[in-house]
Amino acid sequence: MVYDDIKKIFITNNKLKFKLYSLEYIVEQKENCVEIYAIYYENRKKQYNSFDELMNNFTVYNEPLINQMNRIQIIN
Numbered sequence: 001m002v003y004d005d006i007k008k009i010f011i012t013n014n015k016l017k018f019k020l021y022s023l024e025y026i027v028e029q030k031e032n033c034v035e036i037y038a039i040y041y042e043n044r045k046k047q048y049n050s051f052d053e054l055m056n057n058f059t060v061y062n063e064p065l066i067n068q069m070n071r072i073q074i075i076n
Contacts, residue, residue, distance in 0.1 A: 003055070003069055010051055019073045020060055027054065 010016040014029040023038045030047070034054050037045040048054040055066045065072070 003066065006069070006072065006074070007051060007055075009074065017075045019075055020065075020068060020071055024075060027051070 006016065006018075010027060010029075016027040018025055018027075023040065025036060025038050027034060027036045029035075033047040033049060034051050035045050035047050036054055036058055046054075046058060048057060056064055058065050060068065
């Protein structure tokens with residue numbers, strides 16, 4: 001998946017749902033931040049100032065999401 005395509009989906013819907021490895025994640029635009037969490041761990045929400053910051057700083061298995069673009073599967 002291409003970064004620009006994922007960002008466009010997020011900007012259009014203010015929400016993005018994707019699967020990475022065995023977990024499904026939700027990225028949502030809140031009032032003044034962008035929030036990400038795994039569906040099974042809703043109490044472990046992380047907040048970032050922007051979508052770009054989230055993609056560069058949120059890590060799964062010590063790798064930022066931006067480096068795992070080929071593993072991300074978008075879910076509708």
